Amino acid sequence: MTELRNDSVERRPGPSAASPYADRQPRPASLADVLDRVLDKGIVIAGDIQVNLLDIELLTIKIRLLVASVDRAQEMGIDWWKNDPMLSGRDDKLAEENRELKRRVQELEARRG
Amino acid sequence: MGEPARYLYAVTRGLAPAVLDGVCGQAGERLEMLGVLDLEAVVSTVDLDEFGEDALHENLEHLDWIERTARAHDAVVQACAAAAPTAPMRLATVCLDDQSVRLRLEEWYDELAAALDRVAGREEWSVKVFAHPAPTTAVMEPAEPALAGGAAYLRRKKAATEERRAAEARSLRAVEAVDRELRGISVAARHLRAQDPRLSGHAGTMLLNAAYLVEAGDARRFTELVAELVRTHPGVSIGCDGPWPPYSFATLDRS
Numbered sequence: 001m002t003e004l005r006n007d008s009v010e011r012r013p014g015p016s017a018a019s020p021y022a023d024r025q026p027r028p029a030s031l032a033d034v035l036d037r038v039l040d041k042g043i044v045i046a047g048d049i050q051v052n053l054l055d056i057e058l059l060t061i062k063i064r065l066l067v068a069s070v071d072r073a074q075e076m077g078i079d080w081w082k083n084d085p086m087l088s089g090r091d092d093k094l095a096e097e098n099r100e101l102k103r104r105v106q107e108l109e110a111r112r113g
Numbered sequence: 114m115g116e117p118a119r120y121l122y123a124v125t126r127g128l129a130p131a132v133l134d135g136v137c138g139q140a141g142e143r144l145e146m147l148g149v150l151d152l153e154a155v156v157s158t159v160d161l162d163e164f165g166e167d168a169l170h171e172n173l174e175h176l177d178w179i180e181r182t183a184r185a186h187d188a189v190v191q192a193c194a195a196a197a198p199t200a201p202m203r204l205a206t207v208c209l210d211d212q213s214v215r216l217r218l219e220e221w222y223d224e225l226a227a228a229l230d231r232v233a234g235r236e237e238w239s240v241k242v243f244a245h246p247a248p249t250t251a252v253m254e255p256a257e258p259a260l261a262g263g264a265a266y267l268r269r270k271k272a273a274t275e276e277r278r279a280a281e282a283r284s285l286r287a288v289e290a291v292d293r294e295l296r297g298i299s300v301a302a303r304h305l306r307a308q309d310p311r312l313s314g315h316a317g318t319m320l321l322n323a324a325y326l327v328e329a330g331d332a333r334r335f336t337e338l339v340a341e342l343v344r345t346h347p348g349v350s351i352g353c354d355g356p357w358p359p360y361s362f363a364t365l366d367r368s
Contacts, residue, residue: 029187029354031180032308033239036322037360038183038190040305042203043228044365045217047121049161049207051169 115162119214121206122155122189123358126229128197136192139164139185147211149218152225155193156214164207173205194358198233200225201360224365232363235300235326236356238335242291242321243350244284280348287346288320294342298334299325303361317350324361332356 120139125146133144138157147154162168172178186204193199208214218225296302307319327335332355339353 031183033354034183034187035179036305036308037357038186038201038204039179041360042201043124043225043363044203045121045206045221047207047217048209048213049118049164049166049169049205051166051173051205 115160115165117158118161118164119156119208119211120159120164121202121208121214121217122157122186123193123202124200124218124225124229125153125155125193125197126151126226126233128153128155128193128199132192132196133189136189137185138189139182144189147214147218149215150222152218152222152229154214154218155189156211157189159207164205169205190358190360194236198229199358200228200232200363201358221365228363228365231301232326232359234329235359235362236329236332237359237361238299238325238327238332238353238355239357240291240295240321240323240325240339240354241319241352242288243317243352244281244320245348245350246317283348284320287349291342291346291349291351292321292323294338295323295325295335298331298338299327301326301362305361320349324357326359326362327356329356 122138122144128146130146133146133155136144138144139159140163142157142159144155144157147156163172172182183204190199190201194201208217292302303324305322305324307322325335336353339351343351
C-alpha cells in the first residue's frame with residue numbers, strides 16, 4: 001500500500017496503457033493486504049480437508065493486529081512477534097535466555113552461601 | 114512424504130495453459146488445469162503432511178508459513194487473473210484427488226459461472242483513507258505550567274475536545290465523499306475491516322479500507338480520480354493499490 005498525500009500520486013504496481021497487469025510481477029503488495037484477501041475473501045468451497053474457519057478467523061484477528069504493516073514495523077525495529085512462540089513457532093531464544101538467567105541466579109546464590 | 118492431495122487456487126474460464134508456464138504453486142510444485150465444461154480448476158499437488166487437517170491447524174499458527182503460503186496462492190491467482198476471468202479460492206482449499214476437484218466444480222457450476230460473469234473484464238482496486246495523526250499533546254500542555262489556572266485548563270480542554278470532534282467530523286465527511294466518488298465509476302464496492310491502527314505502521318487511524326470493482330478499461334480514469342481526490346481532500350491521507358484479482362467480488366450466491 002502506498003500512502004498518498006496532496007499532489008504525490010504513487011501506487012504499485014501501476015497499470016500501463018497496454019496492459020493493466022503488465023508490470024505487476026513481482027508484486028510488492030503488503031502482507032496485510034494479501035491476507036485481507038486470501039484469508040478473508042475468495043470463494044469458499046469446502047474441500048476434503050476441513051479447516052475450522054472459526055479458528056482461522058481468530059487467528060486472522062491476531063495477525064491483523066500484527067502485520068498491518070510488517071515491513072514498516074521491521075523498519076522501525078519492532079519485531080517482537082518473532083519471539084512470540086504462538087506466532088513464530090520459535091521460542092528457542094527465550095528458552096535460552098531463561099536458562100542463562102537461571103544459571104546466573106544459581107551462581108549468585110552459590111557465592112552468597 | 115505424506116499422501117498427495119490437490120490444492121485449488123482458482124477457477125477460470127478460457128485460461129490458456131501457457132499462462133501458467135513459469136509460475137509455481139505451493140512448495141514450487143507444477144501447476145495444472147482440470148477442465149470441467151467451459152471452466153478450469155487451477156491446481157497443484159501438495160503433501161498432506163503439510164496441508165492435511167492436523168498439519169493446517171499447526172501451520173496456520175505460524176506467520177512465516179502463512180506468509181509463504183498466502184504469497185504463493187496470490188501469485189498463482191494474479192497470473193490467472195491477468196489472462197482470463199478468474200474466481201480466486203480461499204486459502205488452503207484442498208481436495209484429495211482430481212475427481213474430487215471436478216465434483217466440486219460440477220456441484221457449484223452455476224454459481225461459479227455467475228461469479229465469473231460478474232468479474233470478467235473487471236479488476237479490483239484497493240483504496241484506504243487515513244486520518245492525519247491528531248496533535249493532542251501540544252493542545253493539552255500549557256506552555257508554562259505555573260500559569261495554568263483551573264479555569265484556563267478547562268477552557269483549553271474544552272477547546273481541544275471540540276477541535277478533535279470537528280476534525281473527526283471533517284474526516285468522516287471526506288471519507289463519505291471519496292467513497293461516493295469512487296463508487297460512481299465502479300461496478301461494485303466492498304468495505305473491508307479496517308486494519309488495526311495500533312500496529313498498522315500508519316500514524317493515523319484507518320478510516321476506510323475499501324475495494325472497488327472497476328472495468329479494466331476504466332482503470333486509468335479510476336486512478337486519475339483517486340489522484341484528484343488526494344488533491345481535493347488534503348485533510349486525510351489516501352492510498353491506492355491495484356489492480357488486484359477480484360478477491361472481494363468473486364463470491365458464490367446460492368439462493
